[in-house]
Amino acid sequence: MxxxxxxxxxxxxxxxxxxxxxxxxxxxxxVGLAVDVAAILSLAGDAAHTVLRPAAPLTTFVVGFAAGRAAGAGTDPATAVADAIAATHALLAEHQSYAAVTVTDADADADAGQ
Structure with missing residues (x-):
């Protein structure tokens, strides 16, 4: 192979x-820590393409922090991670056009000399 x-x-x-x-x-x-690298990278990519590229590391940090808090409060760690990722994907779905609008507005401001 x-x-x-x-x-x-x-x-x-x-x-x-x-x-x-x-x-x-x-x-x-x-603690049942098993990192799903593919899921984390996918989430980072979605954040980068939906919001802005720098949102990728920020998103994964906040998701990890939220999952850690939930696990610390007794939620199964794998469930805590899955729940945090699912909630983040839901938020990203609500903001599909966020990056396009933000970039378009910034371009318009630049063109207007602002």
């Missing part, structure tokens, strides 16, 4: 996630 760039990228991200979990002292905790 031939290793693809996608395989290499997935492996690198999995290694990074494990190293980051170690550095943040999450590894070895019995």
């Amino acid at each position: 031939t290793r693809t760039d996608d395989d290499a990228q997935r492996e690198t991200l999995e290694e990074w996630t494990a190293d980051l979990s170690d550095a943040l002292r999450l590894a070895g905790l019995d």
